[in-house]
Amino acid sequence: MATSTKTMQRGLLLLALVLPGLPAWAGEVGNVAKQNTVSAPQAELSWMSGGIGDDARDEMRKTGDAYSVHVVFSDRQGAYLASVPFSVTKMNGRELYSGVSTGPLLYLKLPPGSFLIAAKFDGTWHKQRIQSGNTENPARVSFVSYSKL
Numbered sequence: 001m002a003t004s005t006k007t008m009q010r011g012l013l014l015l016a017l018v019l020p021g022l023p024a025w026a027g028e029v030g031n032v033a034k035q036n037t038v039s040a041p042q043a044e045l046s047w048m049s050g051g052i053g054d055d056a057r058d059e060m061r062k063t064g065d066a067y068s069v070h071v072v073f074s075d076r077q078g079a080y081l082a083s084v085p086f087s088v089t090k091m092n093g094r095e096l097y098s099g100v101s102t103g104p105l106l107y108l109k110l111p112p113g114s115f116l117i118a119a120k121f122d123g124t125w126h127k128q129r130i131q132s133g134n135t136e137n138p139a140r141v142s143f144v145s146y147s148k149l
Contacts, residue, residue: 036060037102045088045097051105052082060105067107068132068139073119075145080104084143085120091129108132122147 036050036059048067051057064070073081086106087098091114101119108117110132118127122145130139 046109047097047099047107049099049101049106050103051080052103056103057105060103060107064107064138065135066109068110068112068135069108069115069117069130069141070138071101071106071108071117071119071141071143073101073104073106073121073143073145075147081121081143081145087118089116089118091116109135117141119143121145 036048036056046067048060048063051060071086073084075081080103082101082103084101084106085098086101088096088108088110090096096115112132112134115130115132116127117130118125120126121143126143128141128143130141132139
């Protein structure tokens with residue numbers, strides 16, 4: 001019986017130490033989820049994805065003029081989609097990059113030319129051919145999910 005009491009006391013002490021820090025930890029997790037993701041500096045294709053939440057979306061739009069292609073993922077009601085697998089392929093079939101867009105906005109730095117951008121949602125890959133220009137006049141692409149909610 002004495003062992004059970006000591007174990008319970010230790011458990012309560014641990015809870016008393018840990019519980020006050022949980023709201024701060026939860027806030028950190030929420031902030032991390034709102035951060036935008038940027039490609040590694042040595043990547044062949046520079047990109048940025050994110051835009052979850054007003055601050056992250058504003059940050060992306062501020063830096064958007066450095067990218068030649070702007071992609072948006074949404075459903076037919078206009079709600080944004082996140083965690084969308086995507087790939088960028090040259091017209092000769094050579095894949096430049098594949099990854100997952102963490103948010104509804106995906107910005108790519110592509111040289112001028114024709115490319116195929118594919119995104120997977122609703123269980124299938126959807127493809128669009130784009131003509132990349134320059135950062136002053138970026139190509140704009142929208143992928144829209146028409147699945148029933």
